[in-house]
Amino acid sequence: MHHFTSRDGVLHCEDVSLETIAAEVGTPVYVYSTATLTRHWGVFTGALKDAGLDATVCFATKANGNVAVLRTLADLGAGADVVSGGELFVARHAGVPADRIVFSGVGKTRDELAYALDEGIFQINVESKSELEMLDAVAREKGVKAPIAIRINPDVEAGTHEKITTGKFDNKFGIAWTQAHALYRKAAGMDGIAVKAIAMHIGSQIADLSPFDAAFGRMRDLLAILRRDGIEIERLDIGGGLGVPYDREGDPTPMPPADYARVIARNLGDLGCRLVLEPGRLITANAGVLLSRVVHRKEGATRSFLICDAGMNDLARPAMYDAFHAIEPVRAPAPGVENEHVDVVGPICESSDVFGKQRALPPMQAGDLLVFRTAGAYGATMSNMYNGRPLVPEVLVKDGEYAVVRRRPTWQEMIALESPAPWQG
Structure with a gap:
């Protein structure tokens, strides 16, 4: 179960319209639901308790390392499973007690x-x-x-x-x-x-x-x-x-x-x-979506393409694992509109930058919004700045409020750690 539902024909995360987030934060952007995180944690730990198991549950930080997400889970009693010194630092910064951390x-x-x-x-x-x-x-x-x-x-x-x-x-x-x-x-x-x-x-x-x-x-x-x-x-x-x-x-x-x-x-x-x-994906996958905007519609020789502003640098799973993510429009089509089959692709200069081939979607044009479902695990944590693209921002929603919990860096911030060699003046 998740808390991404359509209201008056527009997809919402809890009580916040994804159209509002797109307009105010920009796209592409990851959006996470606090209610879904809380529910998934409760279902998992409740199942262990019902089975009479004495258990410590440490969330696999590699699935979603956002500090606000980790703090949400830590407040529910989660520990952290980390796989690097950096993840250990992030977990401690998010408030995970040291005596609930496993280093793998x-x-x-x-x-x-x-x-x-x-x-x-x-x-x-x-x-x-x-x-x-x-x-x-x-x-x-x-x-x-x-x-x-x-x-x-x-x-x-x-x-x-x-x-x-x-x-x-x-x-x-x-x-x-x-x-x-x-x-x-x-x-x-x-x-x-x-x-x-x-x-x-x-x-x-x-x-x-x-x-x-x-x-x-x-x-x-x-x-x-x-x-x-x-x-x-x-x-x-x-x-x-x-x-x-x-x-x-x-x-x-x-x-x-x-x-x-x-x-x-x-x-x-x-x-x-x-x-x-050490669950990871089970807790966060369906708690997040990647929200993207169609930049161009392109009619090829044999098929139609929707070119989005999200790329394989933002969501690597389809290119890396041939992974499937359900894709759907944020705004529902008018009654009676028939779907068409299109390839949903990104702007990266790689042929592997494809989110879905021949997906059945209502007719969409430049400016329309769509979401990639089940993107709350191994989405933002695997993102990168390939093709000179800033890291994707992340938004956490709770009830009718949202907060930007990782902002989009500027181009200047993208190169802040770099400098010319001494002989380059």
């Missing part, structure tokens, strides 16, 4: 690990032997013990896009589950390490619950082995990955959080461990 990612640097220890975060998810040794050295230098999980790679096919699958042996993530036992024994003997958890994450946009069943089984087996060795595990970090509907015909329907919670409870609920979960 395969390439943590020495400086990032030191920063995480200085902040006193909840858990560091170690992904390699070399990272474990680096973290041990940094922690001993600081006279502390680093609270860790070792992320295992369970070699489970998640049934999702190959670029967002993370739990197969040929992925770069985690330690092969067959090698994890030995690394845990090594970690348990290190002076700078406090073994706390087992971690796992198998991918994103997963619609079938059977991969979770398989992965949780391997986590359960490893826990039994570690306990026989006298290595105490307090918690199980099971990642995220539950899919959301993008409304493409033929796509499988993702399982609801209640079904997911029951799978967790069936596999892991009797082990006496606290659970850590």
Whole structure:
């Protein structure tokens, strides 16, 4: 469920017209609904509670790192799953308590690990032997013990896009589950390490619950082995990955959080461990849209094009993953108007700058507004300034108010970090 609905023929976010936002903020612009964020958080955490699960839920910051969005979730009790020192800084700046932050990612640097220890975060998810040794050295230098999980790679096919699958042996993530036992024994003997958890994450946009069943089984087996060795595990970090509907015909329907919670409870609920979960897309995807304006209508030799002011630099998912986003006009057509099939494209000088081919839309002309649905996750966080285009602004709506929570930079700000070389005068 989301809170983007049509009123008097005009699409609104909660009680604010998207036409108003476009006129006052400009386009392209991301628009997020506080009510949807709140509802999705409540549905997810409520499902865990109803299943009798003792869980800490840390929002995956990579899905949407806007400070106002993170603060909204932090005020609801969310922690943060971060994958860089920069994301850790943003999460702390947004008000996420350090004791609700998990640091994941395969390439943590020495400086990032030191920063995480200085902040006193909840858990560091170690992904390699070399990272474990680096973290041990940094922690001993600081006279502390680093609270860790070792992320295992369970070699489970998640049934999702190959670029967002993370739990197969040929992925770069985690330690092969067959090698994890030995690394845990090594970690348990290190002076700078406090073994706390087992971690796992198998991918994103997963619609079938059977991969979770398989992965949780391997986590359960490893826990039994570690306990026989006298290595105490307090918690199980099971990642995220539950899919959301993008409304493409033929796509499988993702399982609801209640079904997911029951799978967790069936596999892991009797082990006496606290659970850590890291949903991202599930919380924010349908809470946001990308609002864009048609710049030109172009009649090609074989098809018609709507050229929008949003480009693949603003929303990279279609170009990067062949991802589908529902596209619809902000203003509803007059009764009886028939749809036509058009290609919806952006202004970037790349043939991959296509949002949708042969989409059924009412006739639209230059100046008309449209939205790309389900854009609140991996939209603004993946945006960039390719082709010299400023970063897209972000707007947060609550009831009948809206606020610009990331403004559009000026051209001068785009080059503020650059300078000529000394010999260029």
